Amino acid sequence: MALRRFDMEAGGDTFAFKPETEEKIAFWRSKYPADKQRSAVIPMLWLAQKDNSGWLSEPAMREVADRLEMPYIRVYEVATFYTMFRLQPVGKYHIQLCGTTPCQLRGAEKLKEVCQTEIGKQMFVTDDGRLSWEEVECLGACVNAPMVQVNDDYFEDLTPDSLGMILNKLKNGVEAHPGPQVDRINSAPEGGTAILTDPQLFDGTRNQSVALPNLPTAEPEPEPTAAGKPAESAPTNTQREVPQKDNTGKTTLISKTETAERSAPAAVSGEKPESVTIAAEGHDDLKRIKGIGPKNEDALNELGIFTFRQIADWSPANVDWVEDYMSFPGRIEREDWIAQAKELATGGETEFSKRVDAGQVASSKDDED
Template identity: 65%
Template structure:
């Protein structure tokens, strides 16, 4: 990972969110409880970056830290770790060019040459302040490789010529159309779907019931039914023992009983045989700790498995039905 430092000179001494951003800040902060407000650091940094012409100055990071009552260093750590945060000024249109393998194999090198020729070195801002670019890792649109992200939009299925045209539009204030630059919808195949195009596959006609040839009254010409296969002798499957009323165990209510049955625990004898490790596993599944020991489920089950119901009820109390 590249070392990322922020540009202290370009950032000035102060930063303020735009008034209209306050509502968005409140929205993001509202997603987290009062004692977990720091969790909003990434969305707030993102909003600060948008209000600061597409990059994060050091005063902008401090403003976020002050609002979330975080040490400055914690916010710097987040901002310098994620490459979505830019730490030096960028152009009005900042091009993030994906250089990861699928885009590389599909021609990202040619796009890089266009950016270098028409904009300059990575992170250089053109004199008219309109363009800058950098290479980034996969942006998750590999199916439409090669691609770039410009501000919030993806431009996909690019060729050097198409990218050059897009940059020229942006330089001259004209609109550029984002999305795939070939005849396809999103990530669908170019030129439309080439397979599974038969409408009858979807209208239900292929799944209609057919007339069976061996039904009584079937036409004489119907082919003879295939001989029935020889009877197969299935091995006898041992039946599961009848389930005990696990709610007799004091502490096991209908909900826990249902969960036990779901786990395949049906009898007092099974619970009576639980090892400490099994108890831990069951507690982890139920989401509590030490309760099985505290309520002595295993000892209770042992007594109930032996048929000592009265003794059980006297010592532990009868579980609720």
């Protein structure tokens, strides 16, 4: 790094922050404990530079050191190390021209010639005090090279002509608009994008829900007869009201569907549990049973299983049928669904249901693996 010294003569003898800056100073200092206030030295120097017409005088650095109770030399070390801090006067509009490889390859050398012609040597301030410039390292806008930073604003996609027009506006007090100086939005392709133009990508039609694979259906296909043809008999449904206790012990009447037995798939053994039709507000949260996540709960609902009491009343034959039908042999017994359901059906709780109620179980919110 080149030797950097601050201008002792141009800075005068005193410096004071502007009154409106005090709130910003308090904000930065509040980020650090009382014995770590020196951690705010960089933002404090930055605020001092802004309040001192864009550069740091020696009195400004001393003011920062005094406020943070730091030795002057420690503040000088920071200010001379970081090139974001300027140590001699600059113009009202200070141009930082990126000369790093991407900008250099895209024409930064020609932009330097414009600055030299319109302003003068680096760090020279024009007689009217409006313009100065310097070459800096990468400013992080390589896609829009070549570019310059004027005070806090980026001017990108420059040519010698466009930079000359910007400098002329700044010199004459005319507003210059920052950003790309060609037909593009931010860093989008010049002239507009040529890809991802299909409106369906953005109107939501490609995000419609689709059925999950391998979910059991509510009505299994009829079992083929010995002759190889499907059974022709259709199920007969009847409705009757039966008493049902909810979690609080209150007894209500629900509509129960009794269906003439339909032949189950050949691979399913045991006895299909009795199904019911019940209003949505009477459904229990079956996910409170360990081993039942959203996908299994949907599958059980498809079979007409909506309450803890139904599961609690399953017979061994019912368990065999459900395990075969849902393709997880031994799981119901292994995870003890029936004992859990009995406890929950009487209004009790299990350790797992407590965790579900507290939102600590992922399977109570997301699909199972």
